[in-house]
Amino acid sequence: MTRRKRSAIFRGLLTMVTFGLAASTASVITEPGVASAVPSDVADRYLGTWNYDQPAGDTNVAMINLFGLPVRIPQIGNITFERDGGGVIGRTDQGCTWRFTVLPDRLELASRDQYCFNKVIGSGYNIDTWRVTVDGNGHMQETLHATSYNSGVEFSFGLADGRRTKTGTEDQAETMRRFEGRWTYDHPDPVKLTNILTAPPITQTGSVTFTPGGGGIIVAHTDDGCDWTLHADGNTAVLHPSIQQCGGETKTFWTIAAENGRQSSVMAGTDAGGTPYVLNIGSLTRN
Structure with a gap:
């Protein structure tokens, strides 16, 4: 492997690992008009700060493919959901902000072209799909797909089983x-x-x-x-x-x-x- 390719692998890994997010290839389902019909209190179940559960097996373990090398990436960290007009915004511990649409049974990323330059790692990425659900007992599940852009190289990031627990639930x-x-x-x-x-x-x-x-x-x-x-x-x-x-x-x-x-x-x-x-x-x- 050349030094340039090895360097690109490390830069790509650096970007993908520190998303602090779980990922999958689930597709966004567009439902025009549904969000406006959702009662305003539906968003309440998502508000607050949520930690990723401890990575184990395939739970909270993302997969990326670096030049044919599959790498498993444990996901840790938190996200805070807040109201934003008729929708919800999520602020990650990496300093990025993402906008969501509130649907009757889930949150969906409001648009496919949302981008953040992550100052922690000095690189940017685009999230095109992100779905979030809660069970009403302080537990959250999510699926997400993202692409990192680093020195002209793109890296796709995926995780099928992202799970979180709401903070403030233990002494x-x-x-x-x-x-x-x-x-x-x-x-x-x-x-x-x-x-x-x-x-x-x-x-x-x-x-x-x-x-x-x-x-x-x-x-x-x-x-x-x-x-x-x-x-x-x-x-x-x-x-x-x-x-x-x-x-x-x-x-x-x-x-x-x-x-x-x-x-x-x-x-x-x-x-x-x-x-x-x-x-x-x-x-x-x-x-």
Whole structure:
């Protein structure tokens, strides 16, 4: 494989992994006039912040094809749905905003040409299909299809089974128990791209110890002696405040999902030498 093609693979993976979204090839069904006939309170069931459940099997595991190489991408992170006129907007933890039409039994992406330039990864993507349903018990399902555009190369992104749980449904003590303790990065896998830092590609090793910090905050103590703070709700914790510095390193993104002694993470920042990095598929086990 040429260096140029390998570089394109890593750039494409960087874009697709950090969507923070699940995907599939479901088609949008256009129903003219239906949205205006939907009672306004139908949208209420979608409002609020929703975390992806812990990736397992094919649930919350997206598939992309990188130059013939199928790659499984665990999906973590959250989205917040808010009212927007007669529709709903969704704001992801990646800083992107998407507009939806409210139908009697689901949300559908309002148009096929919605685009976001993701400042976390420095690249853009288009979502052409996104369907969201809820079961009334704090659980959400979604299907989505998107295309990343990076250096003239397009990457298609798909996931058949996206599932989320609404935040604020468990007490803080239970949330803290999900995260606290010492966690070690699993053995790096260059084939699956697990625990591989991109730009440049190097392995991620070592451990992180998490302790409660009060008020929903957990403190991550890394091997280099730095402490980083994240806000946790349910199974998901996000860097808070969103930009932090220690020992010359700057973290600009860190989202973690933890469940039953397994942890998935996505991380971005700049190292002490000024080189940007992204950990797309972080995998850790509690000791």
